[in-house]
Amino acid sequence: MQLYPKLILDALAKVRYPGNGKDLVANGMIEDDIRIDGNKVSFSIIFEKPNDPFIRSVVKAAETAILTFVSPDVEIKGNINVKAKQITRPNPENPLPGVKDIIAVSSGKGGVGKSTIASNLAVALARLGYKVGLLDADIFGPSAPTMFDIEDTDVYTENIGGRDLILPVERYGVKILSIGFFVRKNDAVLWRGGMASNALKQLITDAAWGDLDYFVLDLPPGTSDIHLTLVQTLAITGAIVVTTPQEVALADARKGISMFTGDKVNVPILGLVENMSWFTPAELPENKYYLFGKDGGKRLAEEAGVPLLGQIPIVQSICESGDSGHPVALDDSVTGLAFKRLAEAVVKATDERNATRPSTQRVEVHK
Numbered sequence: 001m002q003l004y005p006k007l008i009l010d011a012l013a014k015v016r017y018p019g020n021g022k023d024l025v026a027n028g029m030i031e032d033d034i035r036i037d038g039n040k041v042s043f044s045i046i047f048e049k050p051n052d053p054f055i056r057s058v059v060k061a062a063e064t065a066i067l068t069f070v071s072p073d074v075e076i077k078g079n080i081n082v083k084a085k086q087i088t089r090p091n092p093e094n095p096l097p098g099v100k101d102i103i104a105v106s107s108g109k110g111g112v113g114k115s116t117i118a119s120n121l122a123v124a125l126a127r128l129g130y131k132v133g134l135l136d137a138d139i140f141g142p143s144a145p146t147m148f149d150i151e152d153t154d155v156y157t158e159n160i161g162g163r164d165l166i167l168p169v170e171r172y173g174v175k176i177l178s179i180g181f182f183v184r185k186n187d188a189v190l191w192r193g194g195m196a197s198n199a200l201k202q203l204i205t206d207a208a209w210g211d212l213d214y215f216v217l218d219l220p221p222g223t224s225d226i227h228l229t230l231v232q233t234l235a236i237t238g239a240i241v242v243t244t245p246q247e248v249a250l251a252d253a254r255k256g257i258s259m260f261t262g263d264k265v266n267v268p269i270l271g272l273v274e275n276m277s278w279f280t281p282a283e284l285p286e287n288k289y290y291l292f293g294k295d296g297g298k299r300l301a302e303e304a305g306v307p308l309l310g311q312i313p314i315v316q317s318i319c320e321s322g323d324s325g326h327p328v329a330l331d332d333s334v335t336g337l338a339f340k341r342l343a344e345a346v347v348k349a350t351d352e353r354n355a356t357r358p359s360t361q362r363v364e365v366h367k
Contacts, residue, residue, distance in 0.1 A: 042079035047109025050084040051268040054305040067085035068219035096210040101237040107315040110221040113275040118218035120329035126173030130213040133175040142180030149325020165208040222272040245296030271307035310342035
């Protein structure tokens with residue numbers, strides 16, 4: 001079959017951009033750089049922002065359209081170049097040169113199990129063989145010391161390279177720091193935003209984190225200047241938003257997604273985790289009882305155009321394990337395996353994110 005640019009454009013005109021419902025050609029998203037070499041076709045898709053949440057779904061839809069409406073023999077996979085009109089936020093000077101990927105775990109509201117997800121994700125990644133660090137950045141409600149049974153652990157400093165650096169506490173293969181190590185257990189932390197942000201910076205920049213594959217940040221719930229501090233301090237690879245299936249939590253999760261993809265923060269969403277998806281009695285692991293509604297997180301992920309990284313059930317052992325300092329991800333139980341699958345999904349999403357970073361940043365808006 002003879003290939004020519006109009007065939008490619010006609011196929012791409014059948015792909016709609018989820019942001020406004022218009023097709024890619026009508027949106028002016030196809031750059032005038034279509035190249036055809038035998039059966040090999042390459043071209044560029046232009047998005048408004050480098051962290052557009054629909055990049056992956058649009059690229060996949062474009063590949064499918066060409067294979068469907070032009071020819072299944074077209075070599076297209078991997079030949080679509082992603083570009084952006086806006087300049088991406090410049091990465092801050094990297095204070096953690098030994099860290100490969102930084103993952104922010106966030107929630108729009110408290111009470112959805114964000115810290116449980118962050119802690120068990122870190123443990124599950126470590127069990128997969130990765131070098132992992134966990135920063136409990138929830139200044140006003142630190143929970144990592146309890147979840148890892150290290151509340152009474154003393155934290156020390158060591159002179160490394162002429163600097164006195166805080167040594168993270170190591171537990172279950174995870175390096176951990178939390179403001180909870182530095183305040184008394186029953187005392188409220190009454191700090192203004194600036195004090196909290198400065199304390200957080202110190203735990204990042206004045207600590208001996210060393211070489212890590214994944215640095216997991218357990219963020220405070222909601223939106224605050226602490227989130228801005230982290231973005232200005234670290235080049236975050238992507239964010240994970242935690243929600244429960246019920247609508248009141250989904251509404252706040254939408255705000256969290258909006259915060260990360262907005263111009264001030266500009267961090268891509270790796271995906272969404274639905275926690276407390278269903279209740280499963282330990283003695284009846286095949287039974288599912290949907291206490292907070294069914295698949296609300298799945299629907300939100302589809303609506304936002306982001307992956308659903310995992311659905312974590314409620315099992316009594318999760319609460320007991322967190323309170324006892326033995327994360328459930330250490331076990332090969334139903335819930336432990338759910339966290340293993342979550343960790344594998346996060347690894348995949350991170351790899352895909354790193355592989356699909358926009359190759360060219362454009363300042364001019366195309367007419």
